[in-house]
Amino acid sequence: MxxxxxxxxxxxxxxxxxxxxxxxxxxxxxxxxxxxxxxxxxxxxxxxxxxxxxxxxxxxxxxxxxxxxxxxxxxxxxxxxxxxxxxxxxxxxxxxxxxxxxxxxxxxxxxxxxxxxxxxxxxxxxxxxxxxxxxxxxxxxxxxxxxxxxxxxxxxxxxxxxxxxxxxAPVSLWYNESLLTEFGYDIPTTWEEYEALGEMLAADHPGYILGSVGDSFVGTYVYYWGAEAPIFQLDGDTFSSDFDAPNSVAMTEMLDRMVANGTLVTDSIFSATFVENYSDKIVAMPGPAWYAGAIFQNPDNVNADPGEFGVADPLHWAGGDKVTGNVxxxxxxxxxxxxxxxxxxxxxxxxxxxxxxxxxxxxxxxYDFAATQWLDAQAESGFFVGDFQAAIATAAGSIWSGWGFPNFSPETAYAEVVVPALSEGTPIADVTGEWQEKYLNEAQVNGYTTAQ
The missing domain is CATH 3.40.190.10 (Periplasmic binding protein-like II)
Incomplete structure (x- = not known):
C-alpha cells in the first residue's frame, strides 16, 4: 500500500x-x-x-x-x-x-x-x-x-x-534606463567605458553607483571571470592562479579606482544597507541572469518599477574577446x-x-524547454526594457571557458581576504598576494599540483 x-x-x-x-x-x-x-x-x-x-x-x-x-x-x-x-x-x-x-x-x-x-x-x-x-x-x-x-x-x-x-547564470550588464536618460549617458559596452562612466558619475552625480564588490561571488565570477583574468584555472590536476597577468592587473586596478571614487560600494547587494541606500542609485551593474528575479523583481531587494531597468550585452575589454563570467x-x-x-x-x-x-x-x-518559457514570460511581461531575450542569449553563449572547476570554491578566499581588506579601506592590489597564496594553499590541501 x-x-x-x-x-x-x-x-x-x-x-x-x-x-x-x-x-x-x-x-x-x-x-x-x-x-x-x-x-x-x-x-x-x-x-x-x-x-x-x-x-x-x-x-x-x-x-x-x-x-x-x-x-x-x-x-x-x-x-x-x-x-x-x-x-x-x-x-x-x-x-x-x-x-x-x-x-x-x-x-x-x-x-x-x-x-x-x-x-x-x-x-x-x-x-x-x-x-x-x-x-x-x-x-x-x-x-x-x-x-x-x-x-x-x-x-x-x-x-x-x-x-x-x-x-x-551568464553575466550581462543591467542598466537603469531612466537614470541613463536623465544623466545623458550611454550604455557602456566595454570595461573601459564602464570605468569612464564611473568617473563621470563620481564627478557629476556623487552617490550613484555602478555596482558592488562586497559579495564574494561578484568579485570573483562577475569581475575577474568576466575580465578573462587567469586567477582560478585548472589543467588536469594542476591548479594555477596568476594575479600578475595583464587582464588580472587591469581588473584589480579598475576595481580599486572605482571603489576609491565611490561608484563601486563594498556593501553586499543582499544586505539591508545596500537595499536602503542604493536601490534607487544604481545606474548600471554587471550581474548574472538571476538578478532578474532575485534583485530587480524582488520586493525585498531593489524592487524596481516595470520599464525602469534593461539588460545589455556583457562588458569586455576593448579589442579583446567578447567573453563574460558566470555566477x-x-x-x-x-x-x-x-x-x-x-x-x-x-x-x-x-x-x-x-x-x-x-x-x-x-x-x-x-533546460531548453523551461528556458524558452521563462524568456517568453519575461519578454511578454514588459518588465525589462530593450531586447531582454537577445541580451541574455548573447551572454549565455559568451562564457569564458578558461575558468577552473576544482573541488574548492573561489569565493572563500575572497571572503576571507578581500572583503575584510575592502571594509578597512585597503585596496585590492595590496592583498592580491595573500589572495593568491590562499588559492594555492587550498589547491595543495585538496591534492592539486600548483603553478603560478
Missing amino acids: APQHRSHLTRIGAVGFVLAGVVTLSACAGGSGEVNSEYGFATAEQDPESAITVWVDAAREPLALAFEDAHPDVPISIETYDGNAGGTGSFQTKIALFDQSGEGWPDVVFSTQTNDASWAAKETNGVQAFAAPLNQGYFDQAFLDGFTDGALDPLTIDGTVYGLRNDL GGGVWYASSHSTNLDATKTFLEFVTSSDSAAELATGLPA
Whole structure:
C-alpha cells in the first residue's frame, strides 16, 4: 500500500547538524557492491514506497513544494540548508558524516556551486561516490539532450554526467534606463567605458553607483571571470592562479579606482544597507541572469518599477574577446545510495524541465524547454526594457571557458581576504598576494599540483 503521509519541512543548520535526523528517511546502504547494468553504478536495495529526502536552499524550496503538490503519491521530506552558498563546504561536510556512518544520505541535494562534482563523483575511503552517474542508463539520453549546449559540461567527468544544472547564470550588464536618460549617458559596452562612466558619475552625480564588490561571488565570477583574468584555472590536476597577468592587473586596478571614487560600494547587494541606500542609485551593474528575479523583481531587494531597468550585452575589454563570467547556476545531484531511484528521477525531471521549473525560476533555466518559457514570460511581461531575450542569449553563449572547476570554491578566499581588506579601506592590489597564496594553499590541501 502506498504511503499516505505528506512531507515534513526541516531546516538544516550550517554547523549544528543532527545526523540521526534523516537516517530513517534516506538510503541505508552504500550500494550492493555490484554495478547495476541498467544504471551504471552499484545501487542500494530499492524500496519504491520509501520517502525521498531532498535538500534545497530557501530559493529552491517553493519548487520542491510544487513537486509535492503535483505528485502527492510520492512521499518526500524537504529539508533546507545553506545550499553551499559562498563555498561554505557544508554539502561535502555533511555527506562525509554519512559516508563515515554508512547510512543516512539524502536522495537529492541542490547546491549553488558548480564545482561540487569534482568531489561528489569520487569514491571516498572505500565508500561509493555520492553523486550517481546520470548518463549511463539512469536518465534517457533524450532527456539529457534537452539541456542547453554546454550546461552539463562542468558536471561531466571523463564523459560521465554527475549532476543536472538548475539554471544558467551568464553575466550581462543591467542598466537603469531612466537614470541613463536623465544623466545623458550611454550604455557602456566595454570595461573601459564602464570605468569612464564611473568617473563621470563620481564627478557629476556623487552617490550613484555602478555596482558592488562586497559579495564574494561578484568579485570573483562577475569581475575577474568576466575580465578573462587567469586567477582560478585548472589543467588536469594542476591548479594555477596568476594575479600578475595583464587582464588580472587591469581588473584589480579598475576595481580599486572605482571603489576609491565611490561608484563601486563594498556593501553586499543582499544586505539591508545596500537595499536602503542604493536601490534607487544604481545606474548600471554587471550581474548574472538571476538578478532578474532575485534583485530587480524582488520586493525585498531593489524592487524596481516595470520599464525602469534593461539588460545589455556583457562588458569586455576593448579589442579583446567578447567573453563574460558566470555566477553559479545551481546543480541537482541524485544520490547513488538512494533506495527510491524512481522517485528521485521523477523529482529531478520535475525541478529541471517542468512548467513549474520555468514559472518559479528567478533566472534562466538550464533546460531548453523551461528556458524558452521563462524568456517568453519575461519578454511578454514588459518588465525589462530593450531586447531582454537577445541580451541574455548573447551572454549565455559568451562564457569564458578558461575558468577552473576544482573541488574548492573561489569565493572563500575572497571572503576571507578581500572583503575584510575592502571594509578597512585597503585596496585590492595590496592583498592580491595573500589572495593568491590562499588559492594555492587550498589547491595543495585538496591534492592539486600548483603553478603560478
